Amino acid sequence: MRAMNLVIQPIEEAFRPEYTPPHGAAPTDLPREARAYFEAAARSLAALPELQGMRTVSPDIPEGPLRQIRVLLASPEMFDCVFPDSAGALGLHVINVPEDDPFGDGGELATELRVMICWPPSPDLVPCPGNMGEFDRNCDAFAWLVTLTHEVAHAVMFAENGNFNVPATLAEMEIEIGRDLFDISTGYGIRALVVDGVEVEPENMEHAADLMEEAVEETGRRWAEVIVTGDLSTLAFLNMLDGQRGDFPLPAPTP
Numbered sequence: 001m002r003a004m005n006l007v008i009q010p011i012e013e014a015f016r017p018e019y020t021p022p023h024g025a026a027p028t029d030l031p032r033e034a035r036a037y038f039e040a041a042a043r044s045l046a047a048l049p050e051l052q053g054m055r056t057v058s059p060d061i062p063e064g065p066l067r068q069i070r071v072l073l074a075s076p077e078m079f080d081c082v083f084p085d086s087a088g089a090l091g092l093h094v095i096n097v098p099e100d101d102p103f104g105d106g107g108e109l110a111t112e113l114r115v116m117i118c119w120p121p122s123p124d125l126v127p128c129p130g131n132m133g134e135f136d137r138n139c140d141a142f143a144w145l146v147t148l149t150h151e152v153a154h155a156v157m158f159a160e161n162g163n164f165n166v167p168a169t170l171a172e173m174e175i176e177i178g179r180d181l182f183d184i185s186t187g188y189g190i191r192a193l194v195v196d197g198v199e200v201e202p203e204n205m206e207h208a209a210d211l212m213e214e215a216v217e218e219t220g221r222r223w224a225e226v227i228v229t230g231d232l233s234t235l236a237f238l239n240m241l242d243g244q245r246g247d248f249p250l251p252a253p254t255p
């Protein structure tokens, strides 16, 4: 059993020092209050039993040194510039790294467990009195926060399947261990996944990829239901956003 730690920070802090983002994309603006919220969320996530007591499901793969998941928050523009192949996505589990090597991995594959989330959330979440009911805002805030837990769930599944090795190391061992990065990401040929409380064995690769998304979405929702409470409730999140409203582009006022 292993415990996994979480680090959360703006993407710029993870760039290698000589890296210049393409096209001078707008830097990620993470106000102090937002950072405090996410750091508390990261601590709560790391404290979940599933991250405190991570399982070994691939004892045939030599055990690696992984102890940490790095969560990067990126402005949508920065996200699209750094990962043009995933432009428009809300989150990403980073396995392949871009050619210009933004994080200093020194190759095509990540040398750590890394996920990215777009920040700030969609303009729909930005307060606009009279535009949206509180209930809808709470649902939207929760849905957005599930992006965070969903991506972390991808990273946790990868760490378990790959016996705590990073993508770059697993690719080097591919022949020796008889598993490629698709198998490690999805668990294909490694384990059945639990969806709706039922263990399902994938029939083929396409099914394995779908099952992974379903299982990760379910896990992400379950984790969000546990951590998005009290000081981290959707209300607290929205109040934090409201306090920052001057920092976000407001939607056009409804006439």
Ligand SMILES: [Zn+2]
Binding pocket: 150, 154, 213, 216
């Ligand atoms: Zn996913």
